[in-house]
Amino acid sequence: MISTSAAAAAAPPMYVPLQRRFSVDEYEQMIAAGVFGPDERLELLDGAIILMSPLGRSHASCVDKAVIWFVQHMGQAYTVRGQGPLHLSDRSHPQPDILLLRRKVDYYAHALPDPADVLLLIEVADLTLDTDRRIKLPLYAEAGIAEVWIVNLAADQVEVYNAPVAGAYNATLSAGRGDSMQPTLLPDLAVGVDDILV
Amino acid sequence: MTTVAEPTPAPAPVAEPPAPAVPVQVPRTHHRFTAAEYNRLGEVRIIGEDDRVELIDGEILDMCAIGYRHAAQVTELTTLLVRNSVGEMRVSVQNPLNLGERYQPQPDLMLLRERTDRYKAALPTAEDVLLLIEVADSSLDYDQHTKLPMYARAGIAEVWIVNLDADQVEIHTQPQEAAYTTTRVARRGETVQIGALPAVTLPVATILL
Numbered sequence: 379m380i381s382t383s384a385a386a387a388a389a390p391p392m393y394v395p396l397q398r399r400f401s402v403d404e405y406e407q408m409i410a411a412g413v414f415g416p417d418e419r420l421e422l423l424d425g426a427i428i429l430m431s432p433l434g435r436s437h438a439s440c441v442d443k444a445v446i447w448f449v450q451h452m453g454q455a456y457t458v459r460g461q462g463p464l465h466l467s468d469r470s471h472p473q474p475d476i477l478l479l480r481r482k483v484d485y486y487a488h489a490l491p492d493p494a495d496v497l498l499l500i501e502v503a504d505l506t507l508d509t510d511r512r513i514k515l516p517l518y519a520e521a522g523i524a525e526v527w528i529v530n531l532a533a534d535q536v537e538v539y540n541a542p543v544a545g546a547y548n549a550t551l552s553a554g555r556g557d558s559m560q561p562t563l564l565p566d567l568a569v570g571v572d573d574i575l576v
Numbered sequence: 577m578t579t580v581a582e583p584t585p586a587p588a589p590v591a592e593p594p595a596p597a598v599p600v601q602v603p604r605t606h607h608r609f610t611a612a613e614y615n616r617l618g619e620v621r622i623i624g625e626d627d628r629v630e631l632i633d634g635e636i637l638d639m640c641a642i643g644y645r646h647a648a649q650v651t652e653l654t655t656l657l658v659r660n661s662v663g664e665m666r667v668s669v670q671n672p673l674n675l676g677e678r679y680q681p682q683p684d685l686m687l688l689r690e691r692t693d694r695y696k697a698a699l700p701t702a703e704d705v706l707l708l709i710e711v712a713d714s715s716l717d718y719d720q721h722t723k724l725p726m727y728a729r730a731g732i733a734e735v736w737i738v739n740l741d742a743d744q745v746e747i748h749t750q751p752q753e754a755a756y757t758t759t760r761v762a763r764r765g766e767t768v769q770i771g772a773l774p775a776v777t778l779p780v781a782t783i784l785l
Binding site: 392393394395396397398400404407408411412413414418420426427428429 | 605606607613616617619620622623629630632635636637638639640714715716717718
């Protein structure tokens with residue numbers, strides 16, 4: 379007869395079902411097979427298929443302003459991608475708000491950009507600030523994205539993250555109106571916070 | 577390190593990002609699959625024939641691996657049901673059950689009523705199920721608190737949870753909304769009957785291994 383305490387100690391862990399995770403290949407097959415409705419805005423984050431939140435006015439206007447500024451100030455060697463897919467890893471396929479990419483002749487028609495192509499990644503955040511920091515940022519660091527900016531609309535600031543090491547950004551700082559930022563991989567580019575924030 | 581033509585003000589260095597200033601944060605939600613989307617994944621072989629997954633409330637969940645004890649109990653119950661079923665009833669083992677747009681579980685066993693197509697044309701639905709059995713060891717909590725209410729809401733007439741650790745059969749009948757209003761716990765030495773097979777009396781000692 380097993381004593382109660384020994385039985386409790388020997389009890390196997392309770393089963394909690396895990397969501398099936400999908401690879402990027404499977405996710406792309408699903409898109410091609412028409413599994414999802416045409417109006418769904420989705421991202422694949424670490425194997426989970428996540429709904430992107432609908433774009434509010436302030437979010438959309440900030441993205442527009444930033445895209446226009448970058449297109450005007452960056453040379454021919456670069457491409458600005460707004461809310462388009464990035465092949466982050468074999469389990470993540472996000473659609474960051476803005477990507478500054480090395481320019482390719484085919485504009486990435488034959489292969490999605492990957493982390494090595496990314497000079498700067500920008501997420502504009504209002505209601506998703508917390509999940510952008512907690513969920514997307516570690517995935518970006520893990521994949522080796524050199525620099526991420528999170529535009530914190532509510533606080534009227536830009537959070538700058540760089541030096542990714544082992545799944546986290548070692549260097550972070552906040553910039554407010556009147557400040558200027560130089561992306562690590564584009565040190566000659568001075569981006570004013572006021573050039574991005576509406 | 578680099579010389580800059582014009583001096584620019586340095587950004588204010590802060591050790592940690594500032595605390596969020598917004599009162600409400602919206603969590604990112606997972607895409608919830610419909611049964612049609614889920615079945616399409618099967619058609620394009622993203623979910624394989626041998627994948628053990630279920631669709632529960634729009635989420636595709638991995639089922640736990642089958643241990644030998646669980647497997648033996650399912651085999652025993654299958655044999656019992658096949659021997660005791662009458663007419664054109666069918667016994668379905670670890671196959672999908674269509675419970676509507678966002679639910680397609682794979683119960684361990686189902687005793688299904690007669691259907692002229694013998695279930696060739698479509699999956700069984702709740703009305704087809706005479707008895708549903710889940711064998712539970714590590715999944716007991718999940719079976720009792722997630723699956724049982726789901727089966728009750730669908731109106732499945734009778735559900736047994738064979739509780740391996742407690743060595744008992746939990747019999748649930750009379751579904752009302754999200755719960756079964758009649759529950760009986762049967763142990764070795766007692767007998768039970770299946771609602772759809774009133775002529776059969778089964779000793780619990782023959783059900784449990």
